[in-house]
Amino acid sequence: DRTQSTAFKKKDDDQGKKARTGKTTAVNMAAANPLYYTDRPDPRLETLSAHSAIPVHVNRVMEIDEGFLACLGAERYPGYLGTDFGLFGRPALLYRGQTQRLVEQLATNAEAAPQRATVLDGKGGTGKSAELLKLASVAASLGHIVVYAPSTVRWVNSSRPYAPEAGDSGLFVQLELALEQLRTMNGMCRDALAKVPLGRSAAVGKRRLAAESTLADLIDIGLQTPALSHDVLDLLLDVASTQTAVPVLVAVDEVNALWSDSMYRDQGDVVLPARRLRLIRALLPFFEGERSLARGWVLGAISRVDVRFMPKDLKLRLDPPPAVPLANPDLAKDPSIVRQPTDLPFDTIGVERLSAAEAWALMRFYHETSIIASPVTEALVAKKWVVASGNPRELFASVTSFA
Amino acid sequence: MLAGGHGRRAAVAAANGLGRARYATKASSSPFDVLDIRPVQRPDTAAYFMAKPKYADLLAGITSIVQQHGAAPAGEKGTSKKGARWINQENMAKKLDVKLTANEYMVLRERLNQANSADIEDATERDTVQLYLNQFRMGYQHVEVVKLAGSAGQSGADSGAASTSGVSDVTAANGATKEADKKKKKTHSHHGNMDELGRWFGGGRRKTAHAYAWLTPVEQPALTMESVSAAVDRVAESVNQALREAGLRPATSNEEPTAEAAAAVDESSLVPESVPFGEVLVNGRPLVEYFARRTDRESVVFPFQVANRLGKFYAFLKVRGGGPTGQAEACQLAVARALSAATDRSGRQAIKTAGLLITDGRAVERKKTGKPKARKSYTWVKR
Numbered sequence: 001d002r003t004q005s006t007a008f009k010k011k012d013d014d015q016g017k018k019a020r021t022g023k024t025t026a027v028n029m030a031a032a033n034p035l036y037y038t039d040r041p042d043p044r045l046e047t048l049s050a051h052s053a054i055p056v057h058v059n060r061v062m063e064i065d066e067g068f069l070a071c072l073g074a075e076r077y078p079g080y081l082g083t084d085f086g087l088f089g090r091p092a093l094l095y096r097g098q099t100q101r102l103v104e105q106l107a108t109n110a111e112a113a114p115q116r117a118t119v120l121d122g123k124g125g126t127g128k129s130a131e132l133l134k135l136a137s138v139a140a141s142l143g144h145i146v147v148y149a150p151s152t153v154r155w156v157n158s159s160r161p162y163a164p165e166a167g168d169s170g171l172f173v174q175l176e177l178a179l180e181q182l183r184t185m186n187g188m189c190r191d192a193l194a195k196v197p198l199g200r201s202a203a204v205g206k207r208r209l210a211a212e213s214t215l216a217d218l219i220d221i222g223l224q225t226p227a228l229s230h231d232v233l234d235l236l237l238d239v240a241s242t243q244t245a246v247p248v249l250v251a252v253d254e255v256n257a258l259w260s261d262s263m264y265r266d267q268g269d270v271v272l273p274a275r276r277l278r279l280i281r282a283l284l285p286f287f288e289g290e291r292s293l294a295r296g297w298v299l300g301a302i303s304r305v306d307v308r309f310m311p312k313d314l315k316l317r318l319d320p321p322p323a324v325p326l327a328n329p330d331l332a333k334d335p336s337i338v339r340q341p342t343d344l345p346f347d348t349i350g351v352e353r354l355s356a357a358e359a360w361a362l363m364r365f366y367h368e369t370s371i372i373a374s375p376v377t378e379a380l381v382a383k384k385w386v387v388a389s390g391n392p393r394e395l396f397a398s399v400t401s402f403a
Numbered sequence: 404m405l406a407g408g409h410g411r412r413a414a415v416a417a418a419n420g421l422g423r424a425r426y427a428t429k430a431s432s433s434p435f436d437v438l439d440i441r442p443v444q445r446p447d448t449a450a451y452f453m454a455k456p457k458y459a460d461l462l463a464g465i466t467s468i469v470q471q472h473g474a475a476p477a478g479e480k481g482t483s484k485k486g487a488r489w490i491n492q493e494n495m496a497k498k499l500d501v502k503l504t505a506n507e508y509m510v511l512r513e514r515l516n517q518a519n520s521a522d523i524e525d526a527t528e529r530d531t532v533q534l535y536l537n538q539f540r541m542g543y544q545h546v547e548v549v550k551l552a553g554s555a556g557q558s559g560a561d562s563g564a565a566s567t568s569g570v571s572d573v574t575a576a577n578g579a580t581k582e583a584d585k586k587k588k589k590t591h592s593h594h595g596n597m598d599e600l601g602r603w604f605g606g607g608r609r610k611t612a613h614a615y616a617w618l619t620p621v622e623q624p625a626l627t628m629e630s631v632s633a634a635v636d637r638v639a640e641s642v643n644q645a646l647r648e649a650g651l652r653p654a655t656s657n658e659e660p661t662a663e664a665a666a667a668v669d670e671s672s673l674v675p676e677s678v679p680f681g682e683v684l685v686n687g688r689p690l691v692e693y694f695a696r697r698t699d700r701e702s703v704v705f706p707f708q709v710a711n712r713l714g715k716f717y718a719f720l721k722v723r724g725g726g727p728t729g730q731a732e733a734c735q736l737a738v739a740r741a742l743s744a745a746t747d748r749s750g751r752q753a754i755k756t757a758g759l760l761i762t763d764g765r766a767v768e769r770k771k772t773g774k775p776k777a778r779k780s781y782t783w784v785k786r
Binding site for chain 2: 123355356359378379382383385386387388389390391394397398401
C-alpha cells in the first residue's frame with residue numbers, strides 16, 4: 001500500500017520503556033526489580049464519621065469519607081492536603097485531641113448556638129484547614145446542614161469569572177462559584193436539606209415555592225438555573241440560619257479573605273474590596289456578628305499562606321504588638337494617642353503544634369505507607385519533632401525531603 | 404609678739420569655749436598657728452593627693468616588704484613560687500574599689516610575686532607576710548580557727564602552740580577550703596557549668612556569630628500507681644475497641660487474650676504515653692521559625708543526636724552577629740559545651756569524638772592591598 005507513509009510509523013513498544021503521553025508509566029512493571037518497585041501499602045484505616053469520632057480514637061490516623069470528598073472534588077482540597085492525600089494514596093488525617101474537643105463543641109453548639117462565630121487561628125502549617133475538613137465531614141455524617149467553603153481565596157483572586165449585578169447595587173456576582181457551592185451542599189447534606197421546610201412561600205426568579213417546599217427543592221432550582229444561584233444561596237442561608245429543625249455548620253476556610261481586597265476591579269478600574277462580591281457578602285455577616293444561627297456553629301479558619309489576602313488590620317488584631325505602657329504620664333493621658341485595637345468580631349481557638357504522642361502516631365503512619373523506610377524509633381521521632389518544633393507541615397516536609 | 408599671740412589665742416579659745424588642747428602642742432610649729440586656719444585633720448597618707456591612693460599605698464607596702472627582705476628581680480628564673488596565682492584584674496579592682504589599668508595590674512602582680520618569693524628568715528615574719536599576701540591569692544577564703552571553751556585545760560597547754568601555730572592552722576584551713584572549692588560547682592556562668600537556676604550553660608563562636616545556650620532537662624513523669632493503672636486501663640480499652648471492630652469478643656479481666664485477639668490488635672492503637680519533647684528556642688522564637696534552612700536546624704540539634712539526648716532537654720539559645728549559618732554553627736558549639744557537662748561520660752565521649760567541642764577558627768580572610776579581594780587579582784593587562 002503506497003498510500004501509507006512508512007516514515008512516521010510508530011514502533012511497537014511492548015517490550016521497551018517508551019512512555020506514552022500521560023497514560024502509562026515509563027517502567028515495564030513485569031521486568032521491574034521487585035526490591036525497588038513494590039505495591040503501594042494499604043494500611044487498614046477507619047473512616048472518620050459520627051460513630052468513630054470518639055475519645056478512644058484520639059492519636060489515630062483516620063480516613064475521610066470518600067463520598068464527602070467526592071462532593072468537593074480533588075482540585076478543591078484545602079491547602080496542601082491534595083498533595084498529601086496523593087502521597088498517602090488515600091485521604092487520611094490524624095484524629096488529634098484538639099479534633100475531639102472540636103467535635104464535642106460541635107455537639108454542644110448543635111443544641112444551643114453561640115452568638116459569635118469561632119475562628120481557628122495558629123501558625124502556618126499547624127493543621128487549621130485539616131481540622132475544619134475533619135469537622136465538616138463529622139458534621140455531614142451527623143446529619144447537619146453543612147455549608148463548607150474549602151478555599152475562599154479562590155473567590156477573590158480573580159481566577160473565576162465575575163460580572164456586575166443587575167441594578168445599582170454595586171455588587172458583583174460569581175455565578176460559577178455560587179453554583180459550585182450549591183452542588184457541594186447538595187452532595188454533602190441532601191437528606192438534611194430535605195428535612196427543613198421553607199416555612200413561607202418564596203419567589204426565586206420566576207419560580208414560586210410553597211411554604212411546604214424544602215431546602216432540597218430550593219437547591220434544585222439553583223442547580224437547574226445557574227443565573228439564580230446567588231438568590232438561591234441567599235435564601236437558603238436565610239432559612240437555614242433561622243430554623244431549629246436541623247443543626248447547621250457554616251465552615252469557611254481562609255476566612256481572612258472575606259475582609260481583604262479582591263483582585264477584581266470594577267468598571268472604573270478600582271480595586272474591589274471582597275465585601276462587594278455577593279458570594280462573600282452572603283457569609284461575611286456571620287463572622288461580623290450581624291447574623292447568627294438559631295442552631296449550629298459558624299466556624300472559620302485563618303490562612304497565612306497567601307499574604308496578599310491577609311488584611312493588615314486583621315493581622316494586627318490577631319497578633320497584636322506588645323502594649324508597653326507609656327512611661328510619660330502626659331502621653332498616657334493624651335486621648336489622641338490611640339493604641340492598636342485588638343477586639344475581634346469573633347472568638348478564636350488556637351490550633352497547637354503536635355504533641356509527642358501525636359508525632360509518634362504520625363510517624364508510624366508514614367512508616368506504614370512507606371514514606372519512611374527506616375523503623376520508627378524514639379530518636380527519629382524526637383529529631384523530627386525538635387527540628388520541626390512540632391509543626392505538622394514542617395515535620396512532613398522533613399520526612400519527604402531528600403536533604 | 405609670739406607671747407602676745409599665744410595669749411590672744413588662748414583668750415579667743417576661752418571666749419569661744421574651746422579647749423586649749425586643740426592646737427597647742429609643742430610638736431606643731433606651723434606658721435599657720437598664728438592664724439588659726441590650719442585644718443583639723445591631715446591626710447593619713449602621702450598618697451592622699453594621688454589619683455589612686457589605695458593602689459599607691461598597696462604598692463608601696465608590698466615594695467617595702469620586697470626591699471626589706473630583698474627578693475630576686477622580676478624576670479629571673481624562679482622568682483614566683485610554684486602555684487602562686489593571684490586574683491585577676493577585675494577582682495583586684497573590686498577589692499581596691501578602684502579602676503586598674505592593665506599596666507598597673509601587671510606591676511602589682513610583679514610586686515606580689517617578688518614579695519611571695521622573698522627569702523624571709525624569721526618564721527613569724529614569714530607567716531605574717533604570707534598571711535598578708537593570702538588576701539590577694541585566687542580562691543582564698545579567710546577562715547578563723549577558734550578554740551572551744553570546753554577544752555580549757557587542754558587549751559592551756561596548747562594555747563602556746565596554738566598561738567604560734569594559729570597562722571599555720573589558718574593556712575591549713577584555707578588549703579582545706581580550697582580543696583572543697585575545687586569540688587564545689589562554680590556558680591557563675593562558665594562553660595559547661597550549672598548556674599543557680601539549675602541550667603547548664605555553654606557558649607560558642609563561629610565567624611562573627613556569638614551564641615549562648617542554656618539547657619534544662621525535661622522532667623520525666625513520676626511513675627505512680629495511678630498513672631500506671633490509668634495507662635493500663637487506656638491500653639486495655641483500646642485493645643477491646645480493636646477487638647470489637649474486628650468482630651471478636653472483648654477480653655474480660657479474668658481471661659487471657661486469644662491468638663485471634665492478639666492478631667486483631669493494631670499496633671497503632673497502642674501508642675505509648677510519651678514524655679513531651681524538649682523544645683529549642685532561639686532568641687525567643689521556635690527553632691523552625693528562626694532558621695529557615697533545615698540544614699541549619701539540624702546542625703543546632705546535632706549535639707543532642709550524637710549524645711542520644713534528643714528531646715530530653717529544653718534549650719534556650721541567644722545568638723548575635725554573623726549570618727544564618729554562622730549563627731547555627733555557633734549555637735551548635737554552645738549546645739555541645741553545655742551538653743557535655745550535662746550528660747554522663749558516654750555522652751561526653753560521643754560529643755568529643757564527633758569533634759563538636761572544637762572551635763572552628765576559620766573566618767573571612769582579609770583583603771590585601773593591590774588586590775580587589777583576599778586572593779583575587781586584578782585583570783592583567785599586557786599594555
